Amino acid sequence: MLYVYFENPLTFPVIENVEYEFSMNGYAFDETDQKLVKAIEQGELVGNGMFRDRFGYCLHLDDMSTGSKAAIITNHTPDRLVDLRECGINAKSAILSFCRWGNILMEYPEAGLLDYTGGSDIDVFLENHRFTSMDDLMYYISDGRLLEHFG
Amino acid sequence: MITFGHNPKVEIDCEPGIYMFIEYSAIGKTYLCKLISRASEGNLPYVAYTYTDYIHELDLAKVCKKCDAQLVFIDRYDMYCDDTVLQKQILDISQNAVVLIDLKTGNLPIKPNGFVVINRTPDLLEVS
Numbered sequence: 001m002l003y004v005y006f007e008n009p010l011t012f013p014v015i016e017n018v019e020y021e022f023s024m025n026g027y028a029f030d031e032t033d034q035k036l037v038k039a040i041e042q043g044e045l046v047g048n049g050m051f052r053d054r055f056g057y058c059l060h061l062d063d064m065s066t067g068s069k070a071a072i073i074t075n076h077t078p079d080r081l082v083d084l085r086e087c088g089i090n091a092k093s094a095i096l097s098f099c100r101w102g103n104i105l106m107e108y109p110e111a112g113l114l115d116y117t118g119g120s121d122i123d124v125f126l127e128n129h130r131f132t133s134m135d136d137l138m139y140y141i142s143d144g145r146l147l148e149h150f151g
Numbered sequence: 152m153i154t155f156g157h158n159p160k161v162e163i164d165c166e167p168g169i170y171m172f173i174e175y176s177a178i179g180k181t182y183l184c185k186l187i188s189r190a191s192e193g194n195l196p197y198v199a200y201t202y203t204d205y206i207h208e209l210d211l212a213k214v215c216k217k218c219d220a221q222l223v224f225i226d227r228y229d230m231y232c233d234d235t236v237l238q239k240q241i242l243d244i245s246q247n248a249v250v251l252i253d254l255k256t257g258n259l260p261i262k263p264n265g266f267v268v269i270n271r272t273p274d275l276l277e278v279s
Binding site: 016017019040041042055057063064065066067068085086087088089090091107 | 229272
């Protein structure tokens with residue numbers, strides 16, 4: 001399950017510097033990583049430390065967006081809390097749509113989240129609720145949470 | 152309009168001031184930062200400043216003053232946006248330069264003059 005926090009629960013080591021963390025580790029990429037990079041970059045991982053960008057150019061993984069790097073770290077680091085402060089709304093949305101485990105810390109989303117699932121299930125835990133649908137999660141974050149707190 | 156480079160050609164259609172990018176990942180911000188950094192090596196009055204420069208205590212104001220910067224890119228600003236000295240420097244620099252800032256957080260420490268987007272094709276990178 002992917003655990004989402006709007007405040008640091010102080011129970012995990014935190015990864016704040018995503019660029020540093022990504023550059024210091026090697027990752028055995030899987031299908032989830034491919035989905036994340038496709039959603040965020042409109043690109044694909046091609047192996048040998050390279051990815052193909054939206055224009056078809058093969059670039060080094062260093063040149064991938066910080067959002068994609070944070071997403072891959074989340075998928076491969078279930079024992080730490082990944083701070084998504086450098087992620088855009090599309091990267092946050094891709095992580096919520098595809099990551100099946102891990103822990104993320106994100107600012108309460110001001111802009112609307114995007115649904116990349118195509119109707120597939122998610123597995124997200126937020127504020128004592130387990131969500132299996134992106135629709136339900138998006139409703140909770142935009143309206144349901146406030147209704148629960150104040151209504 | 153600031154233009155430089157070819158393949159891709161870069162066009163920045165902004166007057167001096169502070170501009171934030173829309174809150175999306177992978178739109179080409181860091182790539183633009185690298186292009187600006189390379190252009191600055193060719194003695195163009197541009198500065199690319201990122202978190203690595205910040206933790207190495209590179210003085211942004213001095214760097215900009217030295218080259219009379221017309222274009223400044225502040226990359227990964229979420230990592231160091233609480234620094235009030237730097238906030239003041241950015242405000243000062245923006246009087247004479249286009250300052251583009253990569254900041255995802257909704258709590259902007261500096262009031263921008265506007266928001267910009269990057270339009271990319273293989274041959275052109277346009278900021279407007």
